[in-house]
Amino acid sequence: MSMLEKTYDPQPVEKKWCAAWRSSRLFGSKAGGPGSDRPFVIVIPPPNVTGALHLGHALNNTLQDILVRWHKLHGRAVCWVPGTDHGGIATQNVMERQLKAEGKTRHDVGREPFVEMMRTWSSDCKKTILGQLDRLGCGLDWDREAFTMDPERAKAVHAAFEHYWAKGLIYRGERMVNWCVRCGTALSDIEVEYEERKGHLWHIHYPLKDGSEGLAVATTRPETMLGDTAVAVHPSDERYKGLIGKTLSLPLTGRDIPVVADDAVESSFGTGAVKVTPAHDPNDFEIAGRHGLPLVKVIGPDGKMTPEAGSAYAGLSREKARDKVLEDLKAGGHLRKTDDHRHSVGVCYRCLSAVEPLVSKQWFVRMKDLAAQALKAVQDGRFRIFPESWTKPYTEWLSGIRDWCVSRQIWWGHRIPVWYCTTCREQDGYTPLVGADRPAACPACKGTALDQDPDVLDTWFSSALWPFSVFGWPDKSEDLAYHYPTTVLVTGYEILYLWVARMQMSGLEALGQVPFEHAYIHGIVRDKKGKKMSKSLGNVIDPLVMMDKYGTDALRFSLAVQAHPGKDIPFSEESITGSRNFANKLWNSTRFVLMNLPETAPEGGLPLKTLKPSALDLCDRWILAEYRQALTRTRELMKEYEVAAAADVLYGFLWDRFCDWYVELAKIRLQGADEAAKAAPRAVLAHVLTGTLKMLHPFMPYITEELYGALKPFVGETADFLLRSGAPELGAEWESEGAIREMGRLIEVVKALRTLRSEMCAPPGLRISVLASGGESRDRDLLFKYGEYVRFLARLSELKPSADGERPQHSATAVASGLTFFVPLEGVIDLSKERQRLEKEVGRLEVEAARLAAKLADADFISRAPREQIELSQGQHADAAARLARLKDVLKTL
C-alpha cells in the first residue's frame, strides 16, 4: 500500500479486493463441507430480473453482507446464497412495454418465442444485477447462484405443487378473484393495493315491477348495475321493511330482481339500499351466495362489457359503459343524485390500474392449516422477528388469512403442472392429472391428447420455496440438511406477508422446520424528505453513481449507520460524505500509525500482552479498557441485529477516543527521545487499530481489508484476508474502571483549559503557563503525575502548583476536576471580560447547587430514594458547591 496519499482513493482498492475475494473463494461453503457447528446461513431475497439495483437493494444486501462477514470474522462457517427471481408479472410487463414501443403485443410474438425472448433478456439482466452485488462487496457463495426459474427450482415447484395436491391443499375453483385488466391476469389478495381516489356516489332509482315507487340505491360503479341480480337492505331498516321480498324492475335491462334482507348492509351509508352485482363485487358475491342469487357477468376479462350487458353496451370499455349507463339513466329519469365521493380503489401492485373483481376459474392454495403451523412457530419462538414489533401484524395477518389464488394468466413463469384429457375433461367430476411431465395417456380413456393448463404460477409460489429450493430440495441431500433451517432472512417490511409468511408456511409444510429462525426487518430507503424514491418524482439516488463518487464503503456505512431496525431511512447525498470522511479518517489514522512503527515488523509482531503493566502508561490502559468496552458493546448489539447502533459505537470509538485522544497522547512518547518508551504506544496503536478495523470490516470491507494488509505484520498475523485472521480479543484483565475514571478527570481539565483559551482568544500558537491550586491531594497527584498529558493537549508551556490563594494578576480562571486553574495572560486578558465570564459561570452553578440542595432537603427523597442515588446527588451537590466557592473567591479578588 502506498502510504503517500493523504486522501483515500477507493476505486483501485475496491477493484483489487473484489477480484481477490472472488478468485480465492473466500465465501464458498461448498468446498468446506459440514463442520461441527451450525453454519450461519442466509438466502438472498432474490432481486427481480427487471433492471438494475436501486438503493433499497443496496441497503438490503449491505445488511446481509454485514451479518455474513461479521459471523465469518467470528469464526463461524457462513453461506450466503446468491440468486435472482424471475419476477412474474413485473418482468413480463417490462418486456411487454418494450414490445409496445415497437407496436407489438405478446400475442403477435406467440407464447414460445415470447418466453424465449424473456429468457434471453432476463439472463442479461441477471448478469448485471449479480455484477452489481459483487461490486457492493457482497460475500456471496458464487458457486450456488440460483434463479427461481432454473431447472432445479422448477423441480422444487413441481414437487411442492404435487405435495399440496396430494394433501388436498390445492384446488381449482370458480371464485371471485382480483383481475388486472391491463395485465390480463388474476392477482392474489395481497397483490392488490388500495388508493384513495376521487369519484362519485350516484343515487339510482329502481322502480317496483308493478310500477310503484320502489327505492334508490347508491353506487360508485353505475356500469355494474347491468349485472345486478338483487337489491339488499338491512332486515331491521324501517324504511325498507315493507319492500323485502318484493320485485324490482332493473332499469335499462328490465330484469326482475328481488329485494333481499342481509345483515351486511350498512343502513347509514348512502340510501341504505345496496345494489347486488354478484359477478363483480366480492361483497355482493357473498350476499348472492347467501340468498341463492344468480350471477350475471357483464364485464369480461378484457375489461369490456359482455353481450350479457345488453347489445347497447356490449363491447364498450368499463369507462365508456359508465358514461353511457349514466346518460341512459338520466334520460330515463332514474338518476336521482350525484355526490362527490372519495373512496379507495383496488389497483394492481404492478401496473397500478384499477382491479376488476371477477368470477373466474383459478387455482387456489388452502391456507388455513398452513397458516396454523406458521402461527405456532412464531408463538413458540421457533421463529422470531426483529424488531419484535412486527410480530403482531404478522400473527394477525396469518390469523385472518384467506385462500391464495396462485394461477396467473401470463406466460412468464412456471407453467402449472396439470394436464387435461381433451376427451374426458368436460365430464362431471373429471380429475386432471398432476405432474411435471406430459402423461403418456389419459388413464380413463387411454387417449393421448392431453393439454397442459395454460396458466403459470404466481411468482411468489416459487419464491416461497426459496430457502430450501436453493439447497436442492426435494432431494434430501446432506447439503440441505447442513444448511436448513437457515439462520436469518433480511428483508423490508413491505414483503412480510407476500414473501416472509409464505416461506414460513411452505418451509414448515415441506420440511417440518422453519426456513429461517430469525427475520430481520429493515425499512425502506426514502429521499431526505421521506418520500419514496421513484423515477417519476425524479428523486432517485443511484447506488452505482454514489459508489463511483464516494466509494462503496462510504455508501455501505452511510446506509448501515442509519438502518435502525424497522425504520425507514431518509437518505441524502450528504449522509454519504460523512461516511466518506470516516473512511478517510481510517486511512489517515493507519497512515499515522505506520509512520510511527519500525520499518519492518519484528517476528511475531509488536508484543502487547507480554508488555509489563509498568511499561504501560495511563492512556494505554485507558484506550485498552475503552477498546474492550467497544468490542463488548458492539457484539451485544449485533446479536440483536442492532446494526446501526453497532456501527455508531465503532465510529465513536475510532474517531473520538482513539484518534482525538489516544493518538494525540501517544505522540508524547513517539516524538520523544526515549526510544525504549516507544514500545508501549507502538504496540497499543497497532493492536487497537487493527482490531477496530476488523470490527469495522463487515461495514466497510474494502478499506479495512487494504489497511489490514499493511498492519498485519505488526500484530503478528499472516492471514491472506482479514476475515481469515480471527476476531479481535482482549481479556477481562484489560478492563479498568480506574483508568477510565482517571482519564475522564484529565480530559475534563484539558477541555476546561481549551475552552478558556478559546474564550480568551489566546492564539493557538501561544504556549500558556498554568497554575493549579486547591483540591484534594488525590486530585493534585493525578494532575501532576500526568501533567505532560495536559501540557501537550492544552498546549501549555508549563503546568505547576501554586499555593492556595495566590492568584496571579491578570489571569483567567477555570475550575475542573476539583482544582482551580489560573492562566496568567498579561496583556491578553481583559479583566472586565473575565469578570463577566466568571459571573456567568457562577450564575449557572448557583442554579445547579440550589436545585441539588432542594432535592437533598426533600424528606421524601431522602427516605424513599435508593442510597446510591442519594449519595450521587450529595456528591454532585458538594462538587457544585465547591466550584461555586472557588469562583466566588476569585471574583472577590478580581
Add this chain to the structure above:
RNA sequence: GGGCCGUUAGCUCAGCGGUAGAGCAUUCGCCUUACACGCGAAGGGCCGCAGGUUCGAAUCCUGCACGGCCCACCA
C-alpha cells in the same frame, strides 16, 4: 373502522425511571509535521398536548392532537 410506529437542538436521529446526547448544519479560532474528507471551541432543546403513577418521568400508564405505515367487504 381496527392495528402498528413516530412526534427530543435548524435537519436526521440516539437515549427509554435520577431534568438531555450524536452526526450534519451554523458561528468563532486554527494550514498545531496522520488527516482542512482535518483540529479546537461555542451557540442552540419548558424532550407534541393534557392528566395520572412515582421521592423523582423525555423515559411507565391513560386520554388527545398531528404525521406516516399496515390491515379491513362500507356499496
